[in-house]
Amino acid sequence: MKLKGKFLLGILSLSISAIFMGGMNVNVKASQTDSQVSVTSIKNEYKNFKAQKKSDKKLSALKTMNAEYKAYNKSDINIVNQYKKDIKAEKNYFIKKDKTTLKHLTLSKKDLNRSWKMMLDYKIKMLKSFRKTLKNEKGIVYTNKQYKSLISKSNIQSKRYVSKLKHIKNINSTNWISYDYTDKYGDELHGFKETKGVIKNNILTIIWQLDEHNGKITYTKYDGKPMVKFNI
Structure with a gap:
């Protein structure tokens, strides 16, 4: 009887162990499934971020993901890593965009010497808009x-342009033609053109021309030759 009792006790112990281990397996599988769904959900948020066309919508999506990550209890390393990866990628979008914008709004010393009022006015305006962004x-x-570092860099450019504007002399409108054009690049971009010419008998002969695009100025000299003519 004692042997039989031990045998039954052994069976009972094995059964309890099996039930316990089975429960653990179920919990592990459930945990893995929950983790996978959460990681997938984060990936879908990032896909939604990339699908947005406007920067303000992208910024709103990043703000939401930042808040979600901050509220998360950090219990699953897979979820933590996915949050970190996608938040970094979303931030890099804005960092790269802002770096490009500031570059386009920055003139070299050489190009600043060639600059003109209309273009400088616009760049000062866009730098102000950049600081709001x-x-x-x-x-x-x-x-x-x-x-603060980016604001400081932006302010430095604005001060350069304001200083340059103070030294630009008035231009005789009868001998100059000046106009601007708009060229789409990302969210915003403007290019400018300044042309000096001589008007005689209703004919404008181009002497030289400056083209500004993305913060770079190209200088074309015609040496007073009537290479470009059109009726005024």
Whole structure:
């Protein structure tokens, strides 16, 4: 009887172990499934971010993901890593865009010497708009230190252009023609053209021409030759 009792006790122990282990397997599988769904959900958020055409919509999506990650209890390393990966990718979109914008709004010393009023007025205006954009991105894309650094770089360019404007002399409108054109590049971009010519008998002969595009100025000299003519 004692042997039989031990045998039954052994069977009972094995059964309990099997039930316990089975429960663990179920929990592990459930945990893995929940983890996979959560990671997939984060990936779908990133896909939605990339699908947005406007920067303000993208910024809103990044702000939401930042909030979700901050609220997450960090219990699953797979979810944590996915959040970090996608948040970094979304931030890099804005960092790259802002870097390009500032580059386009920055003139070299040589090009600043060739600059003219209309173009400088526009660049000052766009730098102001750029600083507003950075303010909206502060705390979402940039830390306070990073934000201040970009603002400082933007202010330096504005001061250069304001200083240059003070030294630009009035141009005789009868001998100059000046106009601007718009060229789409990303969210915003303008290019400008300044042309000097001599008007005689209702004919304009181009002497030289400056073309500005993405912060770069191209100078074309015609040496006063009537290479370009049209009726005024």
